[in-house]
Amino acid sequence: MLKRRRIGRLLLIVLVLAIVAALLIGFLIYQWLKPPPPPPGPGQPGTTTTAPSNRPQAQPADCPDVLTLVIPGTWESKAGDDPYHPTANPKSLMLKVSSPLEEKFDRSRTEVYTVPYKAQFRNPTNLADRQASYDDSRAQGTRRAEEKLRKTHAHCPLTRYVLMGFSQGAVITGDVASDIANGRGPIPAADQDLVLGVGMIADGRRQPGGQHDVAPSPAGVGAEIALGGFGSMVPGTTLSGARSGGFGDLSDRVYSICAPGDLICDSPTVNDSLSAIGKLANAAGNPVHALYATTRYWKSNSGQSATQWMTAWASKLISGAPHPEHT
Template sequence: MKKILTVLGVLVLAVILVVGVGTWLGGRGNENTPPTGPAPAPGETTGAEQPASCPAFEVIAAPGTWESRADDDPVNPTANPNSLLLNVTRPLQEAYGGQATAAGADGGVKVWTLPYAAQFRNINALTEMTYDDSRNQGYSRVSDELAATHGACPGTKFLLVGFSQGAVLTGDLATDIGNGNGPVPADTVAGVSLIADGRREDGKGTLVGSPAVQGIGAEIALSSVNLLVQPIVPGATMRGPRPTDFGALNDRVNQFCDPADLVCSAPRDIGNAIQRANDLVAANGIHARYSTNGNVVPGQTVPQWVVSWARGIIDAGR
């Protein structure tokens, strides 16, 4: 009985760490959501002419839990001034103007930040939207934005960036797009960067830096004990791994994970969870520190790397 309680205690700790990111940020079941509308085949484009007013690139950023709000401004988000992805979107807006501009000879760049609930109902916040509903809302809104831009601007290329809950839904969407089930053709997506993806696993996308990552995403690690998780975080289905890799996008997806971050590097089995319990307690703030942690990508922070990566693609493609 003591061992069972110890295991359950570690699992409870794991879930609380996953949902407790907002404390350090200063803020307060099913498979991937099916896309709406007909899905284009991988690589298929409409061949329609690109209007001169369209951006050459659109950067879509999906913030993490408690870093967004459903009614936030997607061009100038203010929901959480400590949002990690502001360290990506603001430099890109400063470099390229932020909104869709006349394409002209140089092309324009649109920077769009997902406005969604970004909540995670748990035993300490039972009035919040469930993780499943929040994630699905985010998936749907990014999907709609992609479809709307592609419908009006078929030549526009997309760069997708997500953190934490935003990385999970962005990774789910990239999986669908790369396998021909998404709202836009795979060849319109120039690249994807996922920071602390809760469904991260080896071989799906490219892990940038952090060669010492030994764990897997929390949704995968906790999927076998989903029923134990539900009383703690009701409506947060631990769905396990994504059904496939990123398909046509697999070599265009970057993954970032601190080896001590439980969200993307959770223990692979319960035995390891017990052995690492003290380590998990010591490392519980790591998930919130990608904007200052210089150890994930040597010599720079993850947001700095992502900004350089995005600028390289944009400058080469304009």
């Protein structure tokens, strides 16, 4: 009887320790993946292939030459935001890219569409946190981005596309681009040439060498790859690992910016939970992720901030895009 009690107590202790470890890892994952609040107040165009012969010679008059699809990061959007005049977060990092493009180009040349979605990240260890989970937020953002692309392509068969995103928005942007490249996306594989470029700032599924890594580019991987072995250990926060099939034939048009030390996109690979806890603990309070609009932690070889580089890159793509006939 005494032996059974001892075994029972031991099992209880092991169970409690396992629960505590899971909660700790969940909290640290939350601290790692969430971006801090925003601070106060150019590459070469990708090559395209010959257009399929079954495309029409012209498209409807209301179609833009280019659709610029922008996906903000965590806490930078809301589900009910206006995609043409987003106001959910006036300090949104992606506004520093989309606003200059809207000012430079006429709506007929490029339609700048900012995907409205929850853009939240619930702390899995805080029962009082009523935000949407990362999985729910990401799913809504992906669904809405795909819906816009699908509807545009159906109505405007000659329109080209520039896709851009930051943080959670970069993950969604990369996921959508990967799906298109691998024949499972909202734009058919035969029309991949319509995608002029894909730009990501702080991609949580980044794999160095899987795309054009804009210098300076660190050697680490995205947090979802570093912690991919934990899968869905934390409820509502699925760590998806690497993208299946990568960017395929689109890889020559995909550009990724990651600041050294930003553990969202520059993480060491984690193989065991004890190592994860130690490395995740060092990520709490990391300020790098919030400052891509400055040159404090990342600047291009020509001295541009990440948002300046992305604006110049997208502007060049839009300026060089074809001018399809309209009916």
